[in-house]
Amino acid sequence: MATRKRGMPEENAKSEEAESPKKLRSRHVAALILARGGSKGIPLKNIKPLAGVPLVGWVLRAAIDSGEFDSVWVSTDHDEIEKIAKSWGAKVHRRSQEVSKDSSTSLETIQEFLKKNPDVTVVCNIQATSPCLHPTHLKEALKKITKDGYDSVFSVVRRHQFRWKEVKKGSDECTKPENLNPAKRPRRQDWNGELIENGSFYFATRDLIMKEGRLQGGRVAYFEMEPQHSVDIDVDIDWPVAEQRVLRYGYFGRGVSLMFCEVSGSSSAKDTAGLRKLKKDDVEVVLLISEENVALRQMRYKLKMMTGCEVMLVGEDPLKDVQSMVEKRKLDWKDVAYMGCDAASASCLHLAGLSAAPADAQPDAIRAGKFACKQGGGAGAVRDFAEHVLVQKQQARLQMKQDGIDRNCF
Template sequence: MASRKRCLPGDNGEQDGPLPACKQVKSGEKRHVAALILARGGSKGIPLKNIKKLAGVPLIGWVLRAAVDSDMFDSVWVSTDHVDIEKVAKNWGAKVHRRSPEVSKDSSTSLETIQEFARLNPEVDVICNIQATSPCLHPFHLKEALEMITLQNFDSVFSVVRRHQFRWQEVEKRPGEFTKPLNLDPKKRPRRQDWAGELCENGSFYFTKRDLIMNKGVLQGDNGAYYEMLPEYSVDIDVDIDWPVAEQRVLRYGYFGRDTPELVRLMFCNVSGCLTEGRIFLSVSGEEMVSINTRDTMGIRMLQREEVEVVLLTSSSDPVAQSLADILGKRTGCQVIEVGEEPLDDLKPLVEQRKLQWKDVAFMGNDKPDVSCLNLAGLSAVPGDAPVVAINAAKYTCHSVGGKGAMREFAEHILLQKEKAKSQMKQDRIDSSSF
């Protein structure tokens, strides 16, 4: 089960699913529903945290991708005071609200910023404030939560996660000061499996009707509800120490887009700039040479062992890389294809011959000619030193640069997505057998 939707106490909400007391109401009037991500440039914990790369994607890109792909919003916005955040937001399909200095201070609250946005956008009836630091958010979370407002007539819905933590009262460290339990009886400590735990806000999102925001000055009303997210999707990033943990979590549980393949069967990889580092070595005799990293060749073999066909791409404009590809192709058994100025024109027939769709294809490129393939492939990546035009088109940006392990990194990413798909299919079978 992906989530639980419940009413707040007082609404008779003590069971899963649609509730008798949560009367479902379909309104004939058209509501304008807007997603709003607050992304101030002055983060103290991690400078420009909102656009720092997490698993190859700007942090804010994870939630923008989920919001856009949910198809539930009439508009998707980023509220920011920083030009670099504005550029990233637009690249990921969002409109930008340039917030005023009055709501860009360290002391400014989220509510004040949301109220400013609402004043300047009077057509918006429902605002979903999505936290930029929640990279494991999926479109289905937003869809199910919004339906609680549009179909069940709640005035607000916010996300929670279930925690199993015993809490104790904080006291001054002085003689005679003793702590007390807040949510347990020490004489009857429950086992985890016998205790339902407690619901805690995880901050992923807050859906709120305009009236609550503007007239009552709150994000959660009396006629509100919570939406429970499973712990694996509940990730927050505040300080540097959170980053590596969040990166591993998002690689396993993050949302990578509509066309993320269940199983990649074919991978195209540019030799120049991906398997090489862009440098040409000259011998004393004037012979040109390039190098290749053994980690990258191991990445190719890892994919081949998992029955992923790897095709190496070269260009007539780079004869040195072409010679390397021929040697590498013989050693690894990879087919080598020469592509022209628009690689997509040469690769489409290969995909069709194998009776595959582009969502079943992975592509690794490194420059402007590769943009069409990077956009079209189910999984796509560029090395960490690729130009911005290629980075913006790719679904994953490697930490490693070209010729220094980028191919190996992308291969591991592909295989992790394959593992995720297998686990999900297994879980789906378990869920279906329980009915």
């Protein structure tokens, strides 16, 4: 689990601890993503794939990679959401029925979480539907509490929109401007605009939430996010827009470093070329062959020589065999890509940060995959997925360079 100050230079960490060791030891900062299963606008939208990643995965990756949280949690009432959350490295708060109703508020759910976790002193409620959140947003906002002494901090975005008074239907009343003078209508560049809550995250102290019953209060501060990072998803029409935005402005983490690829038959030259591209980009590729496939077992050495990839035999449940390799390389499943074609592969496809199944795979595998391949097995599906993985890695590199993140700190 991610812990605060991971990657901080040792001398800086010691210096900060020396300044106020008691304060640092007593504080527990938790990230909490609320992900109820009963979404009305988009069913199970919290785990619906967005640009090949479960929606909640985008914010979990940002929270964990920030290195600022002592614990990262997802609060849910749904088994599938719980499974996805754990695969991305989060803990799960299984919320009660009392706070899982359509009428339940976020505050009620957070209060229940704090009652069950008395060691948490600061909580950050992160909205699952804000996929363009970055680690730097959370790091800078938290400083306002840990360094500047604020009790609550929330995210805002600057909008240049003129507001007019609403008039009831059928009324003779005329509307009136609320934030402008029409006679002196300002140009955009001459107007600072207004700060609007974007709901991306809310930091608050335990005392504020439990004793005063609110997320905003005490000494309040805001953290301004750039408009391109302020994305929210409520209804279906928001989805394609959000997908384009996240591909350009989302946080892509480190990119995957290990890929498992099930082999069930012959592969094309296109697929082999895709595997070579992955290896060239420092993605370790492991080919998986079923122990029951006698023909492929006999070709194991030849397949290794032809592709340059490690070849591994797996049993009826591939997860049991590949899990040890993930742990040995000290990776989380969110850093792993997986391509499978059978129903038995569904658990691995669910767990992996990036996953796919050939177009002609078994239905259970296709449903579990996060990326939809257009080609079938042996006809270019591996290349399709390989290119998707490489795009994600390229985005990750560009984002790290832009944010000034040292990947060696993770």
